[in-house]
Amino acid sequence: MAAHPVPTSIDQAAELLRAGGYVADRALATSLFLALTMQRPLFLEGEAGVGKTEIAKVLAATLGRDLIRLQCYEGLDVASAVYEWNYPRQIMAIRLAEAAGKAGDAAQGIYSEQYLIKRPLLQALEKHAGGPPVLLIDELDRTDEPFEAFLLEVLSDFQVTIPELGPVKADQPPIVIITSNRTREIHDALKRRCLYHWVDYPNADRERAILKSKAPGVADRLSAQIVGFVQNLRGMELFKPPGIAETIDWATALTALNAKELDAATVDATLGVVLKYQDDIARVRGDVAADTIAAAKKAAG
């Protein structure tokens, strides 16, 4: 794909996402456009499976930038997020210098860039051929507060400090996308530095458009029924309502089974693609599913 220029209007931002196969609403396009223009991180929050991570991937692909991904987890620390010294090589260098009788010189040399292992955050601050990279900080809610506090420095100044080397600052700030599944609240101080966007479940029209773009092999009639069914499920106060990822998976699954339209047997058999909790499946399977199918068919016409 040819690299697109950085959008200069909301319409272009929407177009950019569309070119990457991402069907966005105006709200997302606005937030994204402002994030790119004002060079602020974009903080995306929403339920699992609504396409938060996808936004960063699409952005990197359409803008022709490198995608650097920092997957967060509990206990993530500076050594795995920013940099680490290559200790074995450092020790080796000291031994070699000792053997050559120049141990004194080694002391200065071992804290230089060749002994530095660069982790995602540091990589993102470096110069990249295609322009500033897209830095995806995925599922930030999985880390702990100390790491969040550390990110504050990085995200406000796009700078990290390596005590032995001094500060490393990006010439041009990377495009930062942060996602959170809201398994805990992220501190306001961090959110304040970002543009906030809540990625919601799409409405029926947009979801059909997404299906068309992501699962082009699915017939319109089936696709409309699938969307109707899933949209109904989302109104049911389930423990985990299906996301868009589930809708796409389900459409692919039904097509693989050669289903032309929804019927009770197929739905019961494939419910596990849409619902991921046994309680939810037990609740929907059978009568509820049958009613929902009927409603979805009626709505789909």
Added chain:
Amino acid sequence: MNLLPGNVMHFARILRRLGLHTGPGQTVLALDALTHIDIGRREDVYWALHALFVNRHAQSEMFRLAFDRFWRAPEGADASALIDEAQKPLPSPAPSPLSRRIADAFAELSPQLNANDDAPAEPPAADITASWSASERLRGQDFETMSAAEMAEAKRLMAKLRLPMPEVRTRRFAPAAHGPRIDLRATLKAALATGDLVHLKRKSPARRHPPLVVMCDISGSMAAYARMLLHFLHAITNDRDRVHVFLFGTRLTNVTRELQHRDPDVALARVGRTVRDWSGGTRIGVALEEFNRLWSRRVLGQGAVTLLITDGLDRDAGTGLDIEMQRLHRSCRRLIWLNPLLRYAGFEPKSAGIRAMLPHVDEFRPVHNLDSLAALVAALSTVTQACRAFPAVAA
């Protein structure tokens, strides 16, 4: 003269009064943002300001109401209408305009305002009431203020509190003289400083308290303890990080934010206003269901310990309780039930609610005379046989 900056500032101030965190920094950014977009498109202005002023999903609805009211322009209005609107000075600039505006905003928005900050946008309270409002008693609660002596006592007790939840090992390391792992970075640094002799520096996994989620019953049968329990909850919320507090009677309310106010009297007054089902009935099953559906993934994520404080007297006679308790039990590291029912001599777990709940708790802590904070802290801090029987959790 361009009045837009002033209006954006006033809008930010109103939002701030409504509980959004909109500092001057946000206002400056918002003005910057508006220069990049076509401010003739109301929708774009809306989402641009939304991206800057809102930072949690629950605030979206408040923002919408405030936006519609402040930037009053007919739906689909063209550019000039909005710009005109934005250019107009605030209605009456001098003595009371802003405060009145805010008062208005408050008057109109107060139901939402009083609802919990973190509450989901869907209408939780209204639905529940509608379904069976007949016997639900809604009322606020006033608490006697706390004396200085009581506060000092609470502080002292909190220092003594040892919840039956051992610290857990995190995946982070901290320097430790005899730790199991070698800290290469520190070792190399020390070696360079000292020269020849290399002392191995060591590190071991850091430990910390798991998050704590407290769900506390405030129904009629627990009314006698309400003030004391809230003091306890306030103290514990301010004493450690990662504490979430929910109160329930006939509905569930997250009062974490209210309790985070340092002054216990202010915090309790806020809680008293926010929670509307003081001293009514108890619907434990409904409250747990709501918790499981809306909150469990958000607050139990990092291996939280759950402390359930209730007498187990359930108006719904335990309907649906079994399943919800099971789910709750599966979602948290450890489920502790503190039951003050033992005040009745000859207590037996007869109530349907109690029988439904008992099999699903890791630890059952009945308390006899729960008449003081000290008794509560003592009840929670005792190391019981049950606690020692879980070495795996302690490790």
